Structure formats: structure tokens, C-alpha cells
Amino acid sequence: xxxxxxxxxxxxxxxxxxxxxxxxxxxxxxxxxxxxxxxxxxxxxxxxxxxxxxxxxxxxxxxxxxxxxxxxxxxxxxxxxxxxxxxxxxxxxxxxxxxxxxxxxxxxxxxxxxxxxxxxxxxxxxxxxxxxxxxxxxxxxxxxxxxxxxxxxxxxxxxxxxxxxxxxxxxxxxxxxxxxxxxxxxxxxxxxxxxxxxxxxxxxxxxxxxxxxxxxxxxxxxxxxxxxxxxxxxxxxxxxxxxxxxxxxxxxxxxxx
Numbered sequence: 001x002x003x004x005x006x007x008x009x010x011x012x013x014x015x016x017x018x019x020x021x022x023x024x025x026x027x028x029x030x031x032x033x034x035x036x037x038x039x040x041x042x043x044x045x046x047x048x049x050x051x052x053x054x055x056x057x058x059x060x061x062x063x064x065x066x067x068x069x070x071x072x073x074x075x076x077x078x079x080x081x082x083x084x085x086x087x088x089x090x091x092x093x094x095x096x097x098x099x100x101x102x103x104x105x106x107x108x109x110x111x112x113x114x115x116x117x118x119x120x121x122x123x124x125x126x127x128x129x130x131x132x133x134x135x136x137x138x139x140x141x142x143x144x145x146x147x148x149x150x151x152x153x154x155x156x157x158x159x160x161x162x163x164x165x166x167x168x169x170x171x172x173x174x175x176x177x178x179x180x181x182x183x184x185x186x187x188x189x190x191x192x193x194x195x196x197x198x199x200x201x202x203x204x205x206x207x208x209x210x211x212x213x214x215x216x217x218x219x220x221x222x223x224x225x226x227x228x229x230x231x232x233x234x235x236x237x238x239x240x241x242x243x244x245x246x247x248x249x250x251x252x253x254x255x256x257x
Contacts, residue, residue: 008144010203014133014213017066021073025081028074035075035082035089039096042071046100053107058230062222068100069215088165091173097214098180101126104221105234114234122234125241129212131184132244135192136209136251140201153196155185192248197257205255209247 012018028038045068052061075093079085102123109119138153152159158174161167201209210216217237224233 004141004144008140008200008203010206011210012213013207013210014215014217014219015073015210016219017070017073017215018077020070021077024071024074025077028078029081033078035079035084035086036092038071038075038078039089039093042068042075043096043100045071046096046104050100050103050107053104053225054110056111058225058228062226065104065218065222065225069218072097072215084164085162086165087159087162087170088173091170091177095173095176095180098127101214108230108233112230114231118234118238122237125237126217127181127184128187128244129237129241130214130217131181131188132247133209133212133214135185135188136195136201136206137213139196139198140206143198143200154189155181191244192251194257195251198251198255199257201251201255205250208250212243212247 024038045064049061049064049068052058052064072093075089079089105119105123105126108114109116135153142153155174155178158171161170220236221233224230224236
């Protein structure tokens with residue numbers, strides 16, 4: 001977990017794709033492949049998973065979803081290996097994630113008896129879960145000495161473009177990012193407004209919280225598809241959202257500034 005110093009590293013249950021991501025990044029570090037190319041590649045893997053879902057190839061869909069998680073870990077690793085941090089890449093990655101999450105659920109709705117409104121509630125739940133994890137994780141990264149600070153705790157202002165990217169592209173992607181994530185960010189910030197005051201989060205808490213990481217969410221979807229439990233995916237993620245309040249309560253009661 002290269003985004004954190006050794007003392008702040010924790011067992012991230014959602015980051016199982018990191019070894020493959022590091023392997024792929026190392027294979028690409030001396031090529032013309034850029035982190036953005038890798039981001040596009042994981043988008044293609046996600047689209048292949050959607051095609052498989054709509055054609056009832058659920059096992060294969062699960063494979064591409066897991067592959068997407070592995071490739072997703074590679075773009076950031078490649079950016080660090082090539083020393084090419086990018087706000088454009090950071091926001092493109094996030095925008096791709098939310099679009100694919102929505103399309104995964106729409107594909108599930110299309111081939112199953114799942115209600116459209118159940119799917120919408122599940123999508124909202126998934127995004128709030130992931131936002132909570134990212135909120136605390138970004139706070140930890142920003143507090144960690146020498147940690148990664150490309151992501152900001154409060155993403156309200158368009159960042160200044162880094163070397164190698166244009167301000168226009170960063171501004172456009174940031175605008176899209178704030179539109180699709182803004183509401184979820186505001187809800188989570190409202191529920192725990194003082195989290196940023198905490199000096200650090202215990203490793204055990206971050207490991208528990210990683211159950212809400214995107215990688216773990218996708219692992220759940222892949223497993224449920226593989227075992228032909230597609231009808232229950234939407235309901236599961238609605239119920240899974242109850243843990244949001246549990247996680248916040250744990251933070252407020254036991255992890256104070």
C-alpha cells in the first residue's frame with residue numbers, strides 16, 4: 001500500500017487486486033503505456049462484464065469484474081513508477097467507477113426480476129458506502145507523513161493542473177466528478193463533519209471499513225453472480241448500507257480527535 005507510510009498501513013480487504021496491479025504496472029513502466037491507458041483498459045474490462053451479465057454468462061462476468069479490480073490498481077501504481085501524478089487520471093478513474101457501478105446494476109435489473117427502484121436504492125447505497133470508505137481513507141492519506149495527497153479531503157475547488165496535463169482537461173473532469181459524486185460527498189461529510197480532526201485512524205478500524213471499499217463491493221457482486229444469486233444483489237447492498245451508521249458511530253465513540 002504505497003499511498004501510506006509503514007505505520008499507517010492496514011489490511012485492506014478491498015485491495016486484493018494490488019499484487020496484480022503492481023505486476024502489470026512493472027510490465028508497463030518502460031513502455032509508452034500511460035496510467036490513463038490503463039484506466040481505459042479497466043473500463044473495457046467492466047464493459048465486458050456488463051455484456052456477459054446481459055447474456056447470462058455470470059461466471060465470466062464475475063471474472064471480468066475481478067479483472068477490472070486488478071487493472072484498476074495498476075493505473076495509480078504506474079503513475080507512481082513513472083512519477084507522473086495526474087488529476088485528470090484521478091478524476092477519470094472515479095468517473096469510470098461510478099458509471100460502471102450504475103451499468104452493472106442496470107444490467108442486473110435487465111436480466112433479473114429485480115425492481116428498477118431496488119436497483120436505484122442499491123446504487124445509492126453502494127456509492128454512500130464507497131464514499132464513507134474514501135472519506136476516511138483520504139483523511140488518513142493526507143495525515144500520513146509522506147502519504148499521497150493527490151486526493152483531497154474536501155474536493156470543492158478545481159485543482160491546478162500538474163505537469164503533463166492541461167488545465168482545461170482537469171477542469172472538465174473535475175466538473176463531471178463534482179456532479180456525480182457531490183451529493184454523496186456532502187451526505188457523508190454531514191454525517192461525520194469532524195472526522196478530519198482525527199490525528200489518525202487505527203489499523204483495525206480501516207480494515208473493518210475496507211469492507212466498503214469498491215474492490216470488496218465488486219468481489220461481493222462477482223461471487224453472487226457466480227453462485228447465481230443475481231436476484232439478491234440489489235437487496236443485499238440496500239441492507240449492507242445499514243453498516244454506514246455503525247461505522248460512523250464507532251468512529252465518533254472510540255476514535256476521537
